[in-house]
Amino acid sequence: MTGTARDERLRAARAYLAAVAEPPAPALAGCVAEHGPVRVAELVHRGVAPAAVADEVEARREHVSGAGLLAATRSSGARLLVPEDPDWPAERFALLAGAAEVGVPGLAAPLALWVRGRAELGPALASSVAVVGARAATGYGEHLAAELGHGLAASGVAVVSGAAYGIDGAAHRGALAAGGTTVAFLACGIDVDYPAGHGRLLRAIATQGLVATEYAPGTTPRRHRFLVRNRLIAACGHGTVVVEAGARSGAGNTANTTDALGLPLMAVPGPVTSASSVGCHDMVRAGKAVLVTSTAQVLEMINPLGAAPPVDPVAADRPTDALEPRARRLHDAIVACNGADSGRLARECGLPVRTVRALLPELELAGLVERKEGGWIAAGG
Amino acid sequence: MTGTARDERLRAARAYLAAVAEPPAPALAGCVAEHGPVRVAELVHRGVAPAAVADEVEARREHVSGAGLLAATRSSGARLLVPEDPDWPAERFALLAGAAEVGVPGLAAPLALWVRGRAELGPALASSVAVVGARAATGYGEHLAAELGHGLAASGVAVVSGAAYGIDGAAHRGALAAGGTTVAFLACGIDVDYPAGHGRLLRAIATQGLVATEYAPGTTPRRHRFLVRNRLIAACGHGTVVVEAGARSGAGNTANTTDALGLPLMAVPGPVTSASSVGCHDMVRAGKAVLVTSTAQVLEMINPLGAAPPVDPVAADRPTDALEPRARRLHDAIVACNGADSGRLARECGLPVRTVRALLPELELAGLVERKEGGWIAAGG
Structure with a gap:
């Protein structure tokens, strides 16, 4: 078999495995880690996978085609990124595998990713922060998310988020405006424009950064998929900033995963009269999140040694301050x-x-x- | 000597001692605690006080008259409250004396207080919270201070503050609107309307609560007096809430004293775009203050056992929440x-x-x- 043919067979196997089970699929992921993707894809397809894996793959094993998925991927202008690729963000996803191993449920690493865009995912995530928050954001929240996205990107830090309306979109836009790198993780197929009004934003992200998803082409978004997707956002930042979050919000889920992964969780405060900041304030009160108010404070959290000294332009000295x-x-x-x-x-x-x-x-x-x-x-x- | 004459002599001595040294006067306070006010007033007046005390009293000992101060007190409609009175808040000021004893500078208890109003100070402070913040407050901050003052007063908790423009005034007004008790500590004489625009507010506070000061009648406000006065506000609350505070603010001083006294310090967050909330956010970030967003959270801090269960009107359940x-x-x-x-x-x-x-x-x-x-x-x- 030629190298190209071997590579094609590997990618087809990975595409098949990624699509045949609804993520996260811990049994399948464990089996692939042990026996390799090509062998496991064969076992699954023939219906002779171990029992735990069979449960995860039974419903779809005869309805998915690896080669068909690769063709759909190419025709949509995307590519399949697999753990065997040099730009696979192995370190980030090792965090997920590690948490899954110590028993945190639902945190299996993805089996492959569909990606669209210029950036290389692994190198882009060498320095990165997840910025997440409510879809029902206020003008205040969107302003801050954009500022933060801009500030981080201008400092060479990739901004990871979920391309949703509200905080996510503002964070991506801020990073784009700074000419920096931003990565959007979707809860649907790479060929699905969701949310509908963000088609243009997603194309802009692909031009400058990367759109990524573990869901096969054609997969529609579904409520639980947003929650499952959030683990990728949390793992791919070296910390997560929640800009606005109501009392119940998907951002709370990303925050919990960040915490479970042992990564720094940060929350931006807001007016206590705003329902959109309740989640942020609750996280700070519970001691889960550190309160942050600026890009500099975020950078200090993810990179304590390289932090710039704090500058406080408000507290100007008075000539009598030095007096006893x-x-x-x-x-x-x-x-x-x-x-x-x-x-x-x-x-x-x-x-x-x-x-x-x-x-x-x-x-x-x-x-x-x-x-x-x-x-x-x-x-x- | 009759009881009345003895009482008059005691009050004249206390008035003299309170006025003869610039507060806080730790050496004088210690000497009075040891030898009693009447004896120490005589020693000071005769110029034979111990050396440390002499430094505190030398400049004024021949210029102050206890009897004259009592006359001025009566003619201004105020009264002198002394530690020998049953409504002296002994417990609150014992905190100051205790902190002073372990070496925290500047925290001597007052030698007497001039008060105006209906309330009895000691009983009023059995349940109390200090609410402080910037004079240059925003509409947001004043709204919250008024809400908090109202909520605390309606819960039977006295609101202690400094009668300044901005947060202080709003907190007092909120308490007054709830028909509750509020106490204002001044940094000037009881007969000085300061700030000038708060004359009416001070009269309203006296009608329903109490205006109090350790400064003798006629004393004008001075920058260091605000800082010295702040220790009384901190000690007289069972906790302090900072509603808005810039990067440098007198509220920061009250906050530090609250901390030094071992009392709970709380801060209300605000928009990070507002310079008026920088001090509050800094206190939370430094781990000095607990973030609070409601009256209920403040009550929980000062009275953990009697706290009402948290009610979250936003997080309404969905019918599918109970599903696995x-x-x-x-x-x-x-x-x-x-x-x-x-x-x-x-x-x-x-x-x-x-x-x-x-x-x-x-x-x-x-x-x-x-x-x-x-x-x-x-x-x-």
Whole structure:
């Protein structure tokens, strides 16, 4: 068999396996890890797979064709990414396999991914953050998600999300506007434009980043698929930021998975009067998420050593900040009295006269006070 | 000496001591605790107090008159509250004395308080929360402070604050609107209307609660006095809620004191785009404050045992919430296919046909699906 033929057989087997069971398929994934995709695809197709695997594949094993899927993949302009490819994000999905091994249910790694776009998934996820949130987002939330997407992408961090309306879409758009990399994981086939209004966004993401899914071409979105898909988003970020989430929200599911994978979970606060921030506030209150308010704080969480020193433009220093408390008290009194001798200043601020007399030259040298005919005044006052 | 004369002498001594040193006066407070106010007032007045005390009192000892202060107090419609009175909040101020003893600077208890209003301070503070925040508050912050003040007061909890513009004023007003008790601590004399625009508010507080200060009549506000005053606000709440605070804010000082006193510190989040919430977010990020979003959450913090169970009006249950994951997956498929037999449903959701056949009667019994001519459909669909 030629190398090309071998590769084609491998891809057909992986496509068949990815489509024959509804993800996540832990028994099938375990079997493939042990016996290899080509052998397991044969066993499944012949109906002689082990019992646990049979349950996962029985319904579809005679209705799926690996070769047919590969043809549909090509005709839709997509490609199949398999664990045997060099740009498979092995490290990210090892997190899923690891969590599944210690008994966290539903976290099996995908058997293959359909992808569309220029980027290479593995290298793109070397530095990445998942940004997720409510579909029913507010203008505030969308603004922040776009800012965050922009800031992360501009810092060379890929923005991973789910291409939904609301927060997801805004995060992708922010990253695109920064000319950065963004990755959208779908809960449907690579050839299905969902949500319908995001067809153009998905094409833009493919131009600059990557659209990816573990669902075979033609698969329609279904409620549980969004939840299953969320594990890929959580695993593919080096941390997850929830921008807005109601009391019940799919973002809460991604947040829980992030937590289960041992990755940093962050939440952006908002007005307590907004139902769209309830989920974020609850996560912070429960100690599950760290409150973040800026791109810099997110970068600090995923990369503590490389973080820039915090810059606080609001807390500008005042010239009297460096004064010791008694000198500041005296300075306050001078400002308030505007022309008083040391005796009156002593009474005003309750310090001994000798202390006032000792402090006045210091304040004068610092350029903070001046002696005038009527007494001491604040400099420039 | 008659009882009345003895009481008058005690009050004159306390008034003298409270006015002769700029608060906080730890050496004077310690000396009074040891030797009693009447004796220490005599020593100070005669200029023979111990050296540490002398430093605190030297500037004013010949310029203050206890009897004169009492006369000024009466003529301004206020009264002097002293530690010897039954309604002195001894427990609250013991917290200050305790912190001062273990070396936290600047936390001496007050030597006396000038008060105006109907309420009795000690009993009013049996259940109380301090609500503080920025003077430069936003409409959002003032709305929340008023809601919180109202909610706490309506729950029988006194609202303690500083009568400033912004958050303080809104918290007092909320408590007043609920017909509850509110206490304002001033950074100036009881006869000084500060801030000028809050004269009417201060009178309303006195009608329903209490205005209090450790500063003698005629004392003008001064920057350090606000900071010194803040320790009384922190100590007089059984916890402190910061509603809005910029990166540098007096509320941060009250927050630090609350922390130093071992009392619960809470912060209300806000839009991250608002400079007025930066301080609140920083406190939560630093692990100093617990994020709170409602009166109920504040009550839970100060009174964990008496807390009402959390009510979440947003997270209404769906009828499919109780289903196990495979049944929910099947239900999703039935909704999506709208008339399919068990074979097609099995392929759609990737479950074995026998599992689908076992689950369908359950869903039917639960009233969630119906069998029609064309296949299974969602009930009511």
